[in-house]
Amino acid sequence: MFDTRATRRRTVHRTRRKRGQAGVIAGLTILVLLSLGPYVFMLGTSVKDNLQFATNYWLPSWPLHLENYSTAWQQISPYLLTSLLVAAAAIVGILLLSSVAGFVLARYSFPGRRFLFAMIAALMMVPSISSLIPLFVMMRDFGLLNTYAVLVIPHIAGGVVLGTILMKTFVESIPQSLFDAARTDGAGGVRMFTSIMLPLSMPVIGTVALVTVNGVWNDFFWPLLTITKDQYRTVSVGLLFFHGQTGTAYGPMFAGYMLASLPLLVLFVLLSKHFLAGVQGGLPGSH
Incomplete structure (x- = not known):
């Protein structure tokens, strides 16, 4: 009986720890996405011309204009x-x-x-x-x-x-x-x-x-x-x-x-x- 209780406590502890880790990972992922968002937008816009920038503001478009660099x-x-x-x-x-x-x-x-x-x-x-x-x-x-x-x-x-x-x-x-x-x-x-x-x-x-x-x-x-x-x-x-x-x-x-x-x-x-x-x-x- 004591072994069963100890096993349950360990299971509950592991479950709580996994939930805590999942929350931390989710928070860090959101932070990274928010931080990299402007940089990714800048990278995508740097290879567009004005027409592509006007028609595809957020999404990438082809051809890539590397001559901008x-x-x-x-x-x-x-x-x-x-x-x-x-x-x-x-x-x-x-x-x-x-x-x-x-x-x-x-x-x-x-x-x-x-x-x-x-x-x-x-x-x-x-x-x-x-x-x-x-x-x-x-x-x-x-x-x-x-x-x-x-x-x-x-x-x-x-x-x-x-x-x-x-x-x-x-x-x-x-x-x-x-x-x-x-x-x-x-x-x-x-x-x-x-x-x-x-x-x-x-x-x-x-x-x-x-x-x-x-x-x-x-x-x-x-x-x-x-x-x-x-x-x-x-x-x-x-x-x-x-x-x-x-x-x-x-x-x-x-x-x-x-x-x-x-x-x-x-x-x-x-x-x-x-x-x-x-x-x-x-x-x-x-x-």
Whole structure:
């Protein structure tokens, strides 16, 4: 009799767990469909001409006009190159500053260390819009408008805050015994930084790089405000002017949006595991 009751309880438990899993799967499926819906629509529209777009708004239609991509590429490739240059420069600057700052804050004791880190963390609470006008005035007074520097410097200044927090928290999770052994062998701070800290911090470095690229790619208002010359426009602002040039040619316009989104999509698919590992490793209490 007891075996029968235990069997029933296990059966009820398995049934409830399967129902819960089915509910979670259904919810995630709906979320994925809602998220991918605009992207699928953009992909389908990018290979249509205006007549196909008017007659088959939601459904795919043939023939596929792949020439829309060549038209879009000719227009937005300079903007993509500018965004890549800005992202590369911002990544180098952020990683140099945040890795050194995180290492020093995590492994060296000096007066005011906790206060300094608290001030860095407090910068996360400051809305970026509040510094927009002072930053614009500074860039104007320094004569940096319509230059690459006006695009790179704000990303470095903003990205170094999050980068330092992630780096410092991650380095603190590295066993102190590794640094003690290296110090016993005569390694100095620079050697420990380059031989121990950097190789072990690759997940966080990848996370910071991916967040920086995403910020550069999606930044719209600041390049629109500070750049008036076409050769310095990033892809987000360049798409706005490309839209004005194509007018009502929806196929090339959506093909341009697709081309602009592909670098981020491919980068995140390739680095998603490292991104999640870096975020989890850089959060307090995740070890």
